[in-house]
Amino acid sequence: MSAPLRLGTRKSLMATSQSRRVAERLAQATGRRSELVGITTFGDVSRAHLTQLGGTGVFVSELRNALIAGEVDFAVHSLKDLPTKGDDRIVIAAIPPRDDPRDAFVGRVPFSELPPGARVGTGSPRRIAQLRMLRPDLEYVPIRGNADTRLGKVTSGELDGIVLAAAGLGRIGREEAIAQVFEVEQVLPAPGQGALAVECRADRADLIELLSAIDDRATRDAVTAERSVLAALEAGCAAPVGAHASGDGNVLSLTAAVVSVDGRRSVRKSVSGPASAAMELGRDLAAAMLAEGAGTLMREQVQ
């Protein structure tokens, strides 16, 4: 029997539970076992507000360094945390089937029933902008920290609610805390939300072949289109950009939006096309959005 593969993961509960699930899926599909190797990333230790951390990929670079150094064989990331710019030495060898891509509200009452002035915590400009569009009468409070810390602010009464990814809540076993799930038409998720990326070194042909057993074509097409919008807008993970694609394997439907932080203006567009041209679909949609002023809206955000 061959030695277990070393799976690099962040150490949070969310990260280890999603990494464990990937390991199980891989074992089921190929018979190969993996052991988790916990790695601390800059995003986990920095006290700075996430949107102020320099650039994207704060959760990613240490895992990639461990891959390049040969300390781990493969790594699992939340796909939405991956910068759109890749690293030549690394490939996304698999994208497993996506979990729920939607955002969810945790509170004592549903988001739609909150009284005016209620305090809602989220650190994401994308969420704040879209939530303001739905409920301009609420107060949005920037927060960060892991999901447990955030959930604690609702339990303690410091906040009336918080907004998190439904997939993340599911992975930490806190799905029951959800008081309302936002349909993608209401709050467009972050590109890649709910999906995972399994990375390994580009020179490990053996592993690339093995990991392909847990790749899901439909998810890969959808997130390719979503991330292509983000790349073409030259936006990072902190930009108020939402994108969601879904399809039947042949035709892909993609919607993307850029929303001003005050929630008053947005550029939103949808398109359908062949799943085989996912990248071009996203790029062309972004070009159409830029032509309608999406760039100006994003720059206002940066200040």
Ligand SMILES: NCc1[nH]cc(CCC(=O)O)c1CC(=O)O
């Ligand atoms: N930026 C942090 C992050 N990265 C991935 C998830 C959730 C799981 C996912 O979207 O796959 C979260 C937390 C959140 O947005 O609530």
